[in-house]
Amino acid sequence: xxxxxxxxxxxxxxxxxxxxxxxxxxxxxxxxxxxxxxxxxxxxxxxxxxxxxxxxxxxxxxxxxxxxxxxxxxxxxxxxxxxxxxxxxxxxxxxxxxxxxxxxxxxxxxxxxxxxxxxxxxxxxxxxxxxxxxxxxxxxxxxxxxxxxxxxxxx
Numbered sequence: 602x603x604x605x606x607x608x609x610x611x612x613x614x615x616x617x618x619x620x621x622x623x624x625x626x627x628x629x630x631x632x633x634x635x636x637x638x639x640x641x642x643x644x645x646x647x648x649x650x651x652x653x654x655x656x657x658x659x660x661x662x663x664x665x666x667x668x669x670x671x672x673x674x675x676x677x678x679x680x681x682x683x684x685x686x687x688x689x690x691x692x693x694x695x696x697x698x699x700x701x702x703x704x705x706x707x708x709x710x711x712x713x714x715x716x717x718x719x720x721x722x723x724x725x726x727x728x729x730x731x732x733x734x735x736x737x738x739x740x741x742x743x744x745x746x747x748x749x750x751x752x753x754x755x756x
Contacts, residue, residue, distance in 0.1 A: 609668040615660055659691070
């Protein structure tokens with residue numbers, strides 16, 4: 602199982618929380634901050650992430666509705682989903698902006714700011730199971746993996 606999180610940079614905080622919710626459950630998450638390094642090709646990395654995903658989470662908001670990147674990612678994944686029958690597209694509503702017509706019939710998750718209810722609904726939508734109690738341990742692991750450089754002496 603691999604999840605791609607599509608979002609506008611203005612919704613980065615919500616996207617980061619959702620990525621952590623899923624990573625805590627040992628679900629493979631493609632999240633731009635974790636996958637694209639300085640000097641890397643953004644287009645290649647995004648394309649690879651889209652190709653390999655089984656679940657496409659689109660964080661929908663007024664910001665996403667006006668984002669060229671979000672629109673391109675959605676178009677690409679809709680084409681793949683129509684041809685292959687996957688990935689599963691899961692809209693996550695951030696505000697009251699209406700969903701695009703082609704995904705407006707998809708059941709969505711209403712994101713309420715990173716609550717336990719949000720975590721439960723998102724994990725269940727992706728995995729079909731309730732979340733575990735590993736969230737705090739997973740945050741510490743991800744911190745050490747992504748942010749903390751033990752060799753630098755300066756966290």
